[in-house]
Every structure is written in structure tokens, then in C-alpha cells.
Amino acid sequence: MKRLVSFKVERRPVASGRVVFFVSLLAIFAALMVAGIFFQIYGVSPIRAYQLILRGSLGSRFGLTETVRRAIPLLLCGVGLTVAFRALFWNIGAEGQLLLGAVAAAGVALFTGLPDQLLLPAMFIGGFIGGAAWGLIPAILKVKLGVNDVITTLMMNYIAIYIVEWLIHGPWKGPSMRGFAYTDTFPRAAWLPTIYGTRIHWPTLVLGLVLAALMYILVTRTRSGFEIRVIGENPDAARFAGINPLKTTLLVMLISGGFAGLAGVGEVAGIHQRLLGPSHISMGYGYTAIIVAWLARRNPLAVIVTSFLFGVIMTGGDVIRVSLGLPFQLINVFNGLILFFLIGSEILLRYRISFLLRR
Amino acid sequence: MGWETWAITTLSRSLAYGTPLLLGTLGEIYAERSGVLNLGVEGMMIVGAYSAFSIAYITGNPWLGILMAAVIGGAFSLIHAFTSVTLKANQVISGLSLTMLGLGLSGVFGRGWEGKPLPASLPKITISVLSKITFLGPILFEGQNLIVYLTILLVPLLWYILYRTRIGITIRSVGESPATADSLGINVYRVRYLCVFLGGVLAGVAGGYLSVAYRPAWTEGMTAGMGWIVIALTIFAFWNPAYGMLGAYLFAALYHLAFRLQPWVSPELLKAMPYTFAILVLIFVSRGTLLKRMGAPAALALPYTRGEE
């Protein structure tokens, strides 16, 4: 009697947490492998490269602090994005919302003449409002007119970039040095305090951690969070249950845009102390945050971990540039690969292979 | 400079600069018409630019460079097609990741190529007889590139295919109602693969044109967001190649005029116009009949699975 082993591919009803974690790890591992090939092409052993990265971004005091400071905007944007993604609102516009938050903060710092104690809080509030407003526009367009959220948020990124360019070349123009334009430096009271000897503007960091926890509670324990999850999982059932899509969509974009705006405040008030060119304020934080949120599987608390991970990667980019002479762009390759393998691996979450013994 | 000379120069440069915009837009129009949103255009353009430059430098033949750009751009797009159509993953994220990848790869490989002079770029053509025609002559026939002419010819061809041939009807049906097309025996997956591939090829050529003809040089990130303008222009063109031509040359002209128009309108605002206009167009076509008449393909960015209706 022959025993046959056959396998069939069937839909997986639900992917357990363990499977999800494992698959995510697999995706990262695949990205590491492929990126390693590029290291090899440059004549550098991948193992050595990864060792250097880890040592550079975690092993030294400077590296660790740089990692944390890069993680801060990723954390804030990422947390906001997890909330938006939960409601199936594809907010690709975190980059623009971050910039608008920076603009608002700069405006408050330079032109409102508020007393010193109020300056920083006002900047944060202004930044939140700026980012939230930028995010609410696509939200309203989506709910009222059915306009695609991906395109609108994307387009508004570029409009935001040009708004910043216009401001620093035009009405808010400060001194220019060597062809880079920027505004005047903020008054001292508008500078975010940093941990001694580092560039970690800790108020923003604390804010990020607190908001991550708050958002976790919001999503899992509150009525609004419940509504967000229902709309995201089954819009028909949401309608059936009488949940108002307008209110929920506006709420998630208020949060998502506002948090990105806060990240913008952190960058200009904590790192640069002035409004600069858009590519100096944000090195693609808004886009990287998408990967951060995706990898965190839309769990706000997990964003703390994934944002740190990407902080490591970004600092690693500097390390390999300085120590190995490799181009910084390798980071983009790495990010692109991770994101790509992440979504590519999702098919493993939807299907599974089961082996059958047949006699 | 006399007014007329100034106009001729501007228009002539707009024609040149509008060419890669137009190529990218034509390709994206076809991809989106078949229902696939390709946000990886920027990545495909820049890898096309790098491939063209490096091959042209190595072989001394710029046309080989363009060919390579087409191949690489196409290959990249096939990856996007695979994830979007076969794996049915999120098309937005897939496109974004390919853009990141493209920017990164071109930056990595392109290091060290900056500043290298290209021995042979695509020749500028001047047709002396035709260039004597008043006004239009110097714009169209003096110092332009073969690719510029090919692109112009491509517009009516692609328009005709999309609206007047069986292939075009098939493509449009797949983008509007893939279930219906499937039930009539059309292979939805194959149509989408082909259209995305065309998009990638044209995007690659657009990038190649930049590095080998327009300004023969390689700089990291030299496409400078052109891919995103293409996305905006596709919408502005109402997914119609003819309007795409209009939009591409119009915005190319505006870019060139940005500096000139500074006393009246700031250059940044001008540069933001494609994006603002795209949003305005989307708002405009959001209402019922307009949506059907001129709006986006109904199945855009929605993965298709047979039997799921």
C-alpha cells in the first residue's frame, strides 16, 4: 500500500499573532539578505556591514542618541498612522502634515510674541492644529465627495513642500548662507530642551511615548476606538450598526495629521531651531513612518519598537557612509526592500499549506 | 531678447522638458486605465535615467542606453504587477516601496558616476528646411531630439489604440468592470500586466531621456519628483492621452516661466500647481454623471479575484 503525501493550499481563516510575528521577521530577514547582496557588490562583507551598523547605532553613546532622536518623529507619525490605517484611511500624507506642523510652530515662534513660558506649549498646539488641518482636508473630501484618499494625501505632500519653500524664500526669509534658505532662528524660549550632550529633544519623545500608550487605549478600550475598528474591518456592518463614517474619519485624520504635525514641531524646535528647506526638516520621515506603522501591524504600542528599529536603520545609513564609504541611499534600498517583502509576505498570512497523508 | 525670441526659446524648451513628463503620463494612463495604480513611476524613471547614462557611457552609444532604460523600467514595473495583480497586495504600498527601492538603487549604483561627462549624447536634430517656418519652425525643428518627435507621434497612436481599437476597449473594460470583462472571456490579469509593463517601459525611457538627451549628465535624484507630477498629470488629463499631452507641455512651460513670472507669482506656487490642479480635477469629477463620464476607472487600485463580487 502506497502512502501518498499531498499538500493543498487553503485559505487561512485567521492568522494568529505568532504567525504574524514570524512572517514579519521573515520579511525583514529577506530584506537583510537581499541588501546583503548589494553590500557584497560593493566589496563589503554583509556581516561586517551589519556589525558596523549595529555597533554604530547602538554601541556608541552618540550612535544610540542619534537613533533615538531619529525615532522620535517616526514614533509620532507612526502612531498617528496606525490609527488612520485601522479605519482604512490610507494617509500617505504624513510628510506634508509634518511640514505644516513645522510651519505652524515656526509661525508661533517667530511672529506671535507670546510670553516665554507659553511659547513652547503654543507651538505644540499650533503644530497639532496645522498638521490636523492638513489631514482633515483629504478626510472631508473622501467622506463628502468620495475622492480617493491616497491621491489627495499624496498631492498635498507636494503642496506642503512648496508652501515651506515659498515661506523660506519669500515672506519668512531670514539670512541665507551658501545658497540654503531659512528663516530667522527661533527665540531661545522656543528651543526644545535636549538631554545634555545629545540631540534628543526629550519633551517630544515623552509626548510620543505617552501618545502611543493613549492611542492603544483609545483603539482597544474606547467607544471611538471600537467605531474605528468596525469601520475598518467591515464598513457594511458599521452602517448596519449606525456608526457615522464622517465623524470617525474626521477623528482619525485629526489624530493622524495632528500627531504628524507634532513631529514637525519637534524637528524644528528641537533640532534646527528654525524653519528650513523641506528636505532638511524631514528626511522622508512621513514615508518611513508608513513602513513603521505597517510593520507594527497597526498596533500603537508596537510602533515604539518599530520606530526604534527604523531609527537604527537610519543612523546605520550614516554609519555606513562614514565608515565604509557606502552611499547613504542604501538605506532607501533597505527600506524599500522591507516594505516590499512585508506586503509580499502577506500572502503567507492569507493562505497556508497543509500536508495531508493519504493512504 | 525680443519678445518673439523669448517665446520661441521658452516653447522650445517646454517641448523638450515636457517630453519625459508626457512619456511618463502616457504610460501611467494606460496602467491606470487597466485598473492598476502605479505609484512607482518615480522609481522607474530614476533607474531608467541611471541605466541609460551608465550604458551610454560604457558603450558610447546613447541609443543602447535608452533601450536599457526601457528594459529596466519595464522589469521594475513587472515586480509591481506581480505584487499588485497576482499577489493582490496593496497597490499603494507596493508602488511606494518600488519608488524607495528605485531611488535607493540608483543612488547606490550611481555613486561615482556624478560629474562624468557623456561622450555621446543623443544628437540634436535640426531640419533646416522646416526650421525656416516662421515661429513654429525654430520651436519644433531646431535642436530637438528624436525622442521628442517620437513622443509627439506616440500621442495620437496611443489615443487611437485606447479609444478606437479592440485592445483599447478591452483595456478600458478591465479597468471599469473587471468582473464583466472576465465573464466575457477576457484575461484580466494579462491585460493588467501588459499595461503596467507599458507604463514601466515609458517611465524608464522618460528617465533615460533626461540623463542622455535633455541634460546629458547623471546626478543623484535627478528626476526631482517628476514621477509625482506624472501621477498628478494623469488625473489632470482625465486619463486621456490627448489631454495628457496638453497637460505635460503646459506644465513644462509653467516650470520654465516660473522664474520669469516671479514678479507676479512666486515660483513655488507655480510648482505646486500640478498637484493642486489634480485635486481640483478629482473634486470636479466626483459628482455622479461627471464621474462616469470623465472620472477615474471604476476599478482603479482594486485587486480583482474571480468569483468575488
Place this chain on the structure above:
Amino acid sequence: MDNSEGYLIELHGIVKRFPGVVANDGIDLRVRRGEIHCLLGENGAGKTTLMRVLYGLYRPDEGEIILNGQPVQMTSPRAALNHRVGMVHQHFRLVPTLSVEENIVLGLDEGTGPFLNFRKTRERIAAIANQFGLSVDPQAKVWQLTVGQQQRVEILKVLYREADILIMDEPTSVLTPQEVDQLFTTLRTLVDDGLTIIFITHKLDEVMRVSNRVTVLRQGKVVATLLTAETDKPALARLMVGREVVFRLKKSPIEQIEQREKLLEVNDLHALNDRGLPALRGVSFDLFAGEILGVAGISGNGQSELAEVLTGLRKSTKGRVFLAKKEITNCSAREITELNVAHIPEERIRMGIVPALSIRENLILKKYRCPPFSHWEFLKNKEVQENAQCAMSDYQIAAPSCETPAKLLSGGNIQRMILARELSENPNLIVAVHPTYGLDIGATEQVRQILLAQRKRGVATLLISEDLEEIITLSDRILVLFNGEVMGILDAESADIEEIGLMMAGTWHKREEL
């Protein structure tokens, strides 16, 4: 007449099984050339399945198809078209943004290469249109056409592909009366020209008006094949619906009507369906506490829309609805829920649950806003959990725990969960739509018992179901809906099956005022 001569199409012993049901159980069908042959039956009788077998969309498990005396294999619609069999579906297969001629030509491989000669196409379309009186502007975009015109395009599509056997699946369900007349004229023209038509319907009027012969199907079997001229509507109704013995559950007797409280009053309700066509045309009825009013009818005659309007998921265009004397016309779904109306939805999984969320979260889908489940903004997890545990034991929902995601539950358990949720707040009105659809015997029995228990408590129930037997066994009164109108309201005890069948199939009957 049973000789095999002159039959164009013969289906012998067709059997088609799906998981859990035998849709076609050994069907023999013979269609003559040049006739209009109607297939008559209720929902689930097997008419559409049979025609899909003929059109190559399904392969039969047993049986054979013979065309013109030759056995054929219908492997796909393309094969069917090669044999000149074409189908006009109930839901049109048209691309709205393309023009008429583009739609007609879509998917066709005329061998002229990728390019099209539109002039020739247009000429050919015009020729066919003229021949059969199917005028339509070939360059018009389909979304601009009326439904009747769109159907003409579907017919043209089939004729363009040189079919001479036309299968039409419930073609009049979307047409106005005038368009129906036009369609019938067209059909007669087609037949005069030598085509053969098989016409699926549940409307007796149409059968009598247009067919030469009619085959009645019931529960997957052929009940009879008759010459239309030799039969009449009552006979057909009896054949279509016929049950010799109807088992009526022992129910507790209901009080006299005058003493009962009128819970729901519906006055002249009008509403449109998703396509913008009238779905409800002046529906009026009353519903009293402690009774079950069953809404009978073939699906697609307004039942879904009625349920949606009553539960706030669809706006009415005219008419008023009162719940215990309070007007609720066009109130939102949330408001109606808060008025203690329970809705057991038609599509359990698509509308009734959130598959990815846990059982306990699904159980509070409607009530999460209220105490004790939430306090200000926060959900009280302890109360939610307790609620879930009670519900699971009361309604015997079988699952490992209340944290189990709803999508892992079986159909029966999902329905139990929905019932637990909807009935937990002691509603005074239940709108139940196809509540036992797709459930096994045990779950079906349980659901029915639950509905009867609610009835005993004094709850008014509107029961919409395709299962006529279920309606008859559970209801106190029966309302028959046809084409969005109330055909009649009958007392269930004394109702005559034939009467119900006639009403379901659209024949006017004297309305009994109850």
C-alpha cells in the same frame, strides 16, 4: 407530445449538486424550434441553475445535452455561443462607461486583428437592430441608457454573436410595464424570424401572455410540462407552489385583533432600489403585538428594501411609518435601534457581524454606546465580558471563548450570536430577514423556536422569507409582496396555498382587509 422529432434542445436527466443541496435532480426538458418556452418556479426551484448548465457556466454532474439531435458538451459560454446558444442575464454584463457598440464588440474575436472597423460593426448592428426592432443609438454610452435600452443592448450582443437560441433570465424584473410590452413584441419578432427562446420567470401573467409551452420546476424537479393554451393561472400556481399537506406548528392562540396593541403602522410606503428603480410602490399594513406577520414573495420583489426602510438603512421616497404611534419615517439606523427595534439581517456575514472582531465585541455592536457597556468614552470590559458569557450560554453559542473571532464561527453560531445581540434588550419589534437561510436543521429549529418564544412575550415580528413553508408554519398572518405592492394579507390558518401562489406570481386577488 413526447416524440423526439422536432425538438431543438433536449436536456436528459440533468443532475447538478452543490454542497448541501441538489439544485437539479434529474431534469428532462425539451424545447421545440421556434417556440417561446417558459421555465416557471419559485426561488431555489432550479431554473437558473439549469439554464447555466445549458449555457456552459456549470458542468452537470449527470445527464446530457442534445442540440439538433447531436449530443454536445457545453464546457464554457464560448462553447455555448459556438452552438449558437446565448444568454441574457438578469444582472446585465455591461461596462457602463463604454458605448453600446463597444460593449457589443467586447470580448469578441472577429479575427480582424486588434484594430476595429467600426463602420462595418455599426452597419451590422444597425442591420440586426432593424431586423428585430431593437433600436438603440450605437454610440451612446451605456450609463446614459434606460434599463430597457440596456437590456436591448444585451440582446443585441447575443444576436451579434449569431445565437439562435436565447435564454432570458427573469428579464422583466427591472422593466417598466411599457418596457415589458416592448420586450414581448421583440420576442415575438425574434421568434417569427426563427429563433427559439427559453424564458425564466416566476410571473404567471408573463407565462400566459407570451409562451407557447411552460415547464414548471419545483425543488429541482420537473413537475409538469404543458401547452400554455391548455392551462390556466390557478393550475400553474398550484403546480409551482403545491404542497399537499402543510404542517402547522402548534402555536398558542392569539388574542382578538381589536384588543391587541398596534405596534407598527406602515402607510403607502414608496422607495427606490439601488438602481434607482421603484422597489416599493405604496406598501401599507399594520403589525400587532404578539403576532408574526410573514412576508411571502419571490425575492427581488421589494422585500429587502422593505426591511431596509423599516430599519433605517434606506430612505423612503413617500409614505409614513409609525412605531407605537410615534413617527419613525426616515429615521436613522441608530435612532431606530434605540427605539428597541431588532434587525436580523439578510446577509449575516456581510452586514450582521464584524468577522475580525471577537464574539464579545460583536455582541455589543449596537449597544456599545450605552451603559452598562460604556461609561463616558470608555468601554467597560468586565460588563462586556459578562454579557458575552450570558449570551453564549443562553443561546448556546458554541465557541472556545468569547474572545474567539466571529469569522471562525459556523453559520448557525453566527446567527445565534446575532439573535443574542438583537434580542438581548427585549425589543418590541423584530424585523427578521431570511433568518434560517443556510442553517442546518438543528439551528433552523432553534431559531424558529426563539421567534415563537418572542411572539409569546408579545413582540411583533415581521418575518421575511423565501421559504414559503417557513412562512406558513410560523406566521399568524401572511402578506404577499409582488413587484413592490401588497397583493393581499391573509390569515395563515385559513390561507389557501393556491391563493398565495397566485399572489406571489403577480395575479391580483381580492384583498382581504384584516
